[in-house]
Amino acid sequence: MAQEPINLFEYEEIAKSRLEQGQYDFIAGGATDEITIRRTRAVFDSIMMRPRMMVDISKRDVSTTVLGQKIDLPVMIDPAGNHGVAHEDAELATARAAGAAGTLMVVSSHAARTMEDVAGAATGPLWFQQYLFRDRGLTLEMAARAEEAGYTALCLTLDAKVSPKRERNIRNNYVGPASPNYAQLDMGTHSWQFAADMPAGPNDIRDPASTWEDLDWLAANIRLPVVVKGIMTGEDGKYSADHGAKGVIVSNHGGRYLDTTLATIEVLPEVVKAVDGNAEVYMDGGIRRGTDIFKALALGARSVLIGRPLFWGLAVDGEAGVVSMLEILKSELDATMGMCGRTTIDSIDMDCLATVSPLLALFPTAPDFR
Numbered sequence: 001m002a003q004e005p006i007n008l009f010e011y012e013e014i015a016k017s018r019l020e021q022g023q024y025d026f027i028a029g030g031a032t033d034e035i036t037i038r039r040t041r042a043v044f045d046s047i048m049m050r051p052r053m054m055v056d057i058s059k060r061d062v063s064t065t066v067l068g069q070k071i072d073l074p075v076m077i078d079p080a081g082n083h084g085v086a087h088e089d090a091e092l093a094t095a096r097a098a099g100a101a102g103t104l105m106v107v108s109s110h111a112a113r114t115m116e117d118v119a120g121a122a123t124g125p126l127w128f129q130q131y132l133f134r135d136r137g138l139t140l141e142m143a144a145r146a147e148e149a150g151y152t153a154l155c156l157t158l159d160a161k162v163s164p165k166r167e168r169n170i171r172n173n174y175v176g177p178a179s180p181n182y183a184q185l186d187m188g189t190h191s192w193q194f195a196a197d198m199p200a201g202p203n204d205i206r207d208p209a210s211t212w213e214d215l216d217w218l219a220a221n222i223r224l225p226v227v228v229k230g231i232m233t234g235e236d237g238k239y240s241a242d243h244g245a246k247g248v249i250v251s252n253h254g255g256r257y258l259d260t261t262l263a264t265i266e267v268l269p270e271v272v273k274a275v276d277g278n279a280e281v282y283m284d285g286g287i288r289r290g291t292d293i294f295k296a297l298a299l300g301a302r303s304v305l306i307g308r309p310l311f312w313g314l315a316v317d318g319e320a321g322v323v324s325m326l327e328i329l330k331s332e333l334d335a336t337m338g339m340c341g342r343t344t345i346d347s348i349d350m351d352c353l354a355t356v357s358p359l360l361a362l363f364p365t366a367p368d369f370r
Contacts, residue, residue, distance in 0.1 A: 004324070005316065008288045008309050011325055015086070015315035022172035023085050027311045029168035029256070036255035040263040040286035047265070047295050048354045052341030062334050063102075064345045066280060066303050067153055067225055067246060069125050072102025073330045074297060074345055078284050078307035079129030079155055079229070081110030082176050086314035092121040094310055097322035099123030101330075106155050106305065109142065110179045119149040127227065129155040132210040132218065142181075143222045153247070154222060156215070159230025161208045164257040212243045219244025227282075232267050234274030241278035248275055250283040254307055265296060272300030290332020294340070297348045 005011045016024050030037045064074045077098050084090035090112035098105040099122055106127040107118050115128055128146035133139045143154050168174075207214070219226050227247035228240045240248045250271050252261045264285035272281050283296050284305035296304050306329075313321035337343065340352040 007328060008312065008325060011309065011312040011316055011321070015312035018315050019086065022169075022174040025168035025172055026085060026174050026176065027308055029166050031164045031166060031255060031257055031259040033259055034255060035260050036252060036258075036263070037286075040255065040265070041288075043263040043265055044286055044288075044292050044295065046355060049291065049294075049336070049340060050352050050354055051339045052352070055341035055343075057338045057341060057343055060334055060337050060343045062330060062337065062345060064303055066104060066282070067227075069104065069152065071104050071125075071303070073326065073333065074301075074303040075287070075293060075326060075329050075333075076103055076282070076303055076305045077105040077310055078305040079106040079108040079127075079157070080307040080310065081108040081179065082112045083311065083314055084112030085176070086311040087318045089318060090314075091118045093314060093319040094322055095119075095122040095124070095126070097313070097319045097326070100319075100323050101326040103326065107151070108179075109181050110176075111181060112177070112179065114180045114183075115146055115151070116149045119151065126151045127153040127155045129157055129229070131157055131160065131206045132214050133205045134207045135205065136217075138205065139218065140221060143218075143224060147222070147224050151224065153227050154218075154224045155227045155229055155249070156218065156245075157229045157253075158236075159232075159251070159253050159257055161206060161210070162257070163204075166256065212239050215240070215243040215245065231271055232261060232264070234267075234270040237271035237279075237281070238274040238276075241275050245279050247280045247282060249305065250281065250285075250301070251305075252285060254285060265292075265299065268296065268299045268301060287329075290329055290334070290336045293329060293333045294336045294348060295353060297345060298350050298353050 005014055062073050063070060077094060083094050087093055091107060092113055095105050095118050104125045106129050107115055109130045119126060128151040130142045146154060225246040226244055228245045229249040229251050231237050231240060231248050231250055232252055237248050250264045250268050252264055264283050268283050275281055280302045281300060282303050282305060283301040284307060287293060287304050287306050293304050309325055310322055313325040342348045
């Protein structure tokens with residue numbers, strides 16, 4: 001029997017061997033040259049840890065809360081679409097896994113199963129992700145369906161108003177299926193095609209004209225709290241909180257829409273400072289290790305979210321694979337906290353991080369041999 005994967009990178013390698021090329025590239029790929037994806041790992045690796053000794057770490061607690069909901073670890077499931085590409089049970093397996101791990105799943109409106117079916121399978125809390133649509137009635141209808149199904153927040157994606165260029169998908173001629181969440185749409189009116197990288201035409205149902213005033217309108221017209229996703233600047237973080245968002249996800253959509261952006265971990269402190277406690281701040285993008293989670297928490301995130309790794313867990317072992325992957329992250333985070341003398345999530349701070357080598361202070365200048 002093959003050895004079980006012991007980290008997320010091994011999960012990816014096994015998943016890559018099991019998925020068709022087009023499926024793997026759909027999951028792994030990003031916009032154009034994928035510079036942002038490569039940069040993200042390099043930035044995480046450039047942040048160093050400052051361990052602390054002789055602290056009572058005999059009792060450590062990795063739980064936290066998001067919008068008042070307790071979760072057993074500060075890692076949530078990102079709203080990535082079509083889990084069916086990795087496992088036949090799709091989002092049903094992911095929802096069960098999230099519940100088993102004691103965390104929260106954000107369900108994509110592009111899920112391979114309906115939001116109602118996912119809610120029926122879930123044993124933990126759920127948020128629902130959607131967009132501001134041209135048809136404001138549809139916008140409210142989707143939110144009402146989510147509330148009726150038991151979702152506790154609405155996650156509004158802001159950074160998908162322009163169709164991306166994902167060259168892996170173009171080369172593979174990859175086309176994903178339409179989500180059953182949109183099965184009731186009058187396609188003669190809306191005519192939204194779900195082919196990967198389809199140019200956004202005049203009938204694209206997402207609203208490219210939406211502004212911050214539309215966020216005000218949505219927050220005022222639904223009962224669920226609104227969390228916005230896709231924030232990459234302090235200005236937009238502040239606007240989000242000012243216009244009704246209760247949570248802000250610092251995200252560049254996994255580098256899948258615009259290439260050559262900063263890594264999310266780089267802009268996280270700027271957003272946290274600008275939001276100034278008026279909304280909770282979360283972050284996704286490149287989380288692969290417990291140390292990555294720790295670094296994001298130290299820089300101000302209340303929790304992180306993971307996207308691509310959940311597909312790897314599903315491809316390797318379905319629900320059990322996602323549970324195992326989350327347990328690996330939880331164990332690594334717990335060990336990191338212990339080595340840094342931190343026993344609760346709230347106690348994690350920037351004192352445990354460094355980005356500039358102290359040796360530079362000893363060698364402020366270097367000889368010029370030109």
